[in-house]
Amino acid sequence: MKLLARFNSSLTYPIAATLVLVTAVPMALVGFDLARYNREVLTTKERKTLTRQAVSLANEATMYLAANKSRLDGIARTLKVIPVAEAEVQAELLSETAADSQRAFLYLQIADIKGDGAFVRDPELSDDAASLLSNTLGEAHRNALDGKATTTLRTDLPRNYGSVSIIGTPIKNLEGDIWGSLTAVLNLGPIENRLRESASGGQYLVLFDQDLQIIASSDQSLRGKVIALSPLVSDFRRSPVRLTRIYKDSEGKDSLVGSVAPISFNTWGILVERSSTDAFRPVRIMVIRTVVVTAIAGLVALGLGFLLARRLIGPIQRLDRVSSEIAEGNLTVRAPVTGSAELAHLAGNFNHMAGNIEALVRRLRQALRQNQELFLETIRTLAAAIDAKDPYTRGHSERVSSYSMAIARHLGLGPDEVFRVRIAAILHDVGKLGIREGILNKPGGLTEEEFTIMKQHPEIGSQIMAPIRALKDILPGIRNHHETWDGRGYPDGLAGDEIPLVARIIGAADTFDAMTTTRPYQKASTLDFVLGKIRAMSGNRFAPPVVNALLAAVEAGDITPPDAEHGGPAPQQEAS
Numbered sequence: 001m002k003l004l005a006r007f008n009s010s011l012t013y014p015i016a017a018t019l020v021l022v023t024a025v026p027m028a029l030v031g032f033d034l035a036r037y038n039r040e041v042l043t044t045k046e047r048k049t050l051t052r053q054a055v056s057l058a059n060e061a062t063m064y065l066a067a068n069k070s071r072l073d074g075i076a077r078t079l080k081v082i083p084v085a086e087a088e089v090q091a092e093l094l095s096e097t098a099a100d101s102q103r104a105f106l107y108l109q110i111a112d113i114k115g116d117g118a119f120v121r122d123p124e125l126s127d128d129a130a131s132l133l134s135n136t137l138g139e140a141h142r143n144a145l146d147g148k149a150t151t152t153l154r155t156d157l158p159r160n161y162g163s164v165s166i167i168g169t170p171i172k173n174l175e176g177d178i179w180g181s182l183t184a185v186l187n188l189g190p191i192e193n194r195l196r197e198s199a200s201g202g203q204y205l206v207l208f209d210q211d212l213q214i215i216a217s218s219d220q221s222l223r224g225k226v227i228a229l230s231p232l233v234s235d236f237r238r239s240p241v242r243l244t245r246i247y248k249d250s251e252g253k254d255s256l257v258g259s260v261a262p263i264s265f266n267t268w269g270i271l272v273e274r275s276s277t278d279a280f281r282p283v284r285i286m287v288i289r290t291v292v293v294t295a296i297a298g299l300v301a302l303g304l305g306f307l308l309a310r311r312l313i314g315p316i317q318r319l320d321r322v323s324s325e326i327a328e329g330n331l332t333v334r335a336p337v338t339g340s341a342e343l344a345h346l347a348g349n350f351n352h353m354a355g356n357i358e359a360l361v362r363r364l365r366q367a368l369r370q371n372q373e374l375f376l377e378t379i380r381t382l383a384a385a386i387d388a389k390d391p392y393t394r395g396h397s398e399r400v401s402s403y404s405m406a407i408a409r410h411l412g413l414g415p416d417e418v419f420r421v422r423i424a425a426i427l428h429d430v431g432k433l434g435i436r437e438g439i440l441n442k443p444g445g446l447t448e449e450e451f452t453i454m455k456q457h458p459e460i461g462s463q464i465m466a467p468i469r470a471l472k473d474i475l476p477g478i479r480n481h482h483e484t485w486d487g488r489g490y491p492d493g494l495a496g497d498e499i500p501l502v503a504r505i506i507g508a509a510d511t512f513d514a515m516t517t518t519r520p521y522q523k524a525s526t527l528d529f530v531l532g533k534i535r536a537m538s539g540n541r542f543a544p545p546v547v548n549a550l551l552a553a554v555e556a557g558d559i560t561p562p563d564a565e566h567g568g569p570a571p572q573q574e575a576s
Helices: 002-009 012-081 087-100 127-145 189-198 231-238 281-327 341-389 396-410 415-426 430-434 448-454 457-465 469-479 501-516 527-536 544-556
Strands: 105-112 117-121 150-154 164-172 178-187 203-208 214-217 243-248 255-262 269-275
Touching (some): 012 105, 012 255, 012 281, 087 117, 105 127, 231 243, 415 469, 501 544
Antiparallel strands (some): 150 164, 203 269
């Protein structure tokens, strides 16, 4: 939510994000789509390459094994026609075969039933290696004499030798009788050398037999071990045909691309395998480059977005600040005319509009002041009419208005509330227009009946002003300014906070003026006496906060009664 709020807080972020989207996203989509396409192409190419490689190596191994088997068969056929040959002839025949096979045979031997005969041994076959092979050769000789042709693998020779195949073949005469054996040690090292030469780019190449024993490998350390049983090898073991596929290794961790091809000479097979990590390295590099280039493009787009946004939004933000100041009332401020032609034109129009608004507001304020002055003059005229009807209280309404405004300010009221208090105080005795002049101008004290009539003036005043809707807010000040805090006032008998604040203020100011001015029925009391009486009436007649505000206004000099310096008795009854 915070990120969304920040994103919506300024046009800078949407602009920058849009540039990133239109720059980086298409680049990323194209890059990843190309990577996917190239992976498919590489997969097809890798499968074809491994298939061709496996078939080619299998054919080479088949030709190597078949050619040398054919040479051994040729010796057997020759000895069948010439069953009894001298040792020198046998040795020459074996030497020619060894030379013709380009030293593929490490050992060749022709032996009769007694074990006599000739043999040829490659000079590179050491005595230790020959000793390791002697038992296998002897077993092959015995099996041949029993009419069994055998082929035995040996992968345990020293590391400088490859694997070997010990072959035993019976030698028969024309009548079909076995008179001897032909044994040979075929070197499989050339096949292993060919596997190593063909291995490239992390390839794994092996020659394995029907028992999945590794005969030769591009990695010599694997010779003699059992090949890991992958899905590809498992399927080949069930049906030895050419297979190529992508699969997981035996542990299920790495993805491999492999191809296996059978050696048609026997049940052996050639496996060419490669990790997909190596096979698809170009695709991975392309993906990495796509990510890097996309990230760089995104950062560049982001930077350009913020730069362009600042150039575009800067004038708008300045215009926004100016409009905020104008909204707060500062009509003299103007926006700087900067930026592009469109923004400069906008700022110019805004300044022109602001100038027109300032002029209009100035005229409205002037008209408002004139209306207020007219309104106040009308109110003052009405108050003067009231005072003219009761000449003994002339100036009373203006003084009560002045005192009430001072009290309102010390209560912390705002200008609008103070203005309403002012108007209500001026008109608080408007109801006296409905009282007979004989009662108003009576020089002595009022009778109980006359005082009852006089007490009707607040209600009469509110009735007079009620039809004027603009003076609706001041009616409580006119009607209830003679209510008291203890509820003994008139005309409604309100108490405490039930009394409107404007009425509480006017009531205290009205009494203060009555006590500090000379009337036909009383003389003005001293200011100290009046303040003491006011304090005494706090909490019963007047609201304590209003009394405190009145005392503070007197102390501050905001209230100065005209006759307070003349001593005199306190008023005996209220006729204000």
